[in-house]
Amino acid sequence: MAKQFGKTWWGQEWLLALNNIDYSNRLPRGSSYARKGAVKQIRIDGNHIFAEVAGSSPFPYKIDISIPTFDNDKIEIFLEAVELYPMIISRLLNRELDPLLLRLAQDAGLRIFPRQWTDLTMYCSCPDRAVPCKHLAAVIYKLSEEIDNNPFLVFELHLLDLIAELNKRGSFISRKAVEIPQLADFYIENKKRKAFL
Structure with missing residues (x-):
């Protein structure tokens, strides 16, 4: 059976x-x-996603995708609205995004998820000038897996640490309760396994 991407509503x-x-x-x-x-x-560095994708070249193609950051005033409006809904915070503790969270973000003028490919700045070192090329698309698909597992990532990619900001307002969300292995950990683990084979 083919692997499905976007298994959660936020991954979709x-x-x-x-x-x-x-x-x-x-x-x-x-x-x-x-x-x-x-x-x-x-590799995720702030609001940049750097990747390497194997293709027809002997060397992997280099990928750079950047996500737009949020305006601080709009973040403040958003967080104030989130505080009014304790159920949103309790669902976050279960690594779930309440659909209401998306509406509150939109009401505050924040676009959490891209609506079209031009919402992202994308570059691939391959000779195909189409954006997105198949290598860029592969990275976007792969990231959907991580976003399925870690909904906080969609905020972090906009440089918004949702847990830290809610904790500043007295929500006291433990990082341990929502801690998820990073993408890099899986790649490093895979490399270790191969070394022992």
Whole structure:
């Protein structure tokens, strides 16, 4: 059975950036690349996603995707609204995003999830000038897996540490309660396993 991307509603929202675009089947090919392990490395640094994707070149293609950051005034409006709904915070403790959270963000003028590929700034070192190419699409698909597992990542990619900000306001969300292994941990673990095979 083919691996499914976007298993949660928030993972699906992330993938909406890929909707309504398809340059000569690059999206299905990107999905196939992600499934077959062509994404060799992903590193998140602030609101930048750096990755390496294997392709027809002897060397992996370099990927750089940047996510827009949020305006501080809008963050403040958003957080004040979230505080009024304790059920949102309790669902966050279970690593779930309440759909109301998305509405509150939109009301505050924050776009948590991209609506189209132009909402992201993307670059790939491959010769294909289409954006997104299949290598970029592969990374976006792969990231949907991590977002499925860690909904806090969608905020962190906009440089908003939701746990820290809610804790400043007295919510007291323990990081241990919501701690999830980082993407890099899985890649490092895989490399260790291969060394012992």
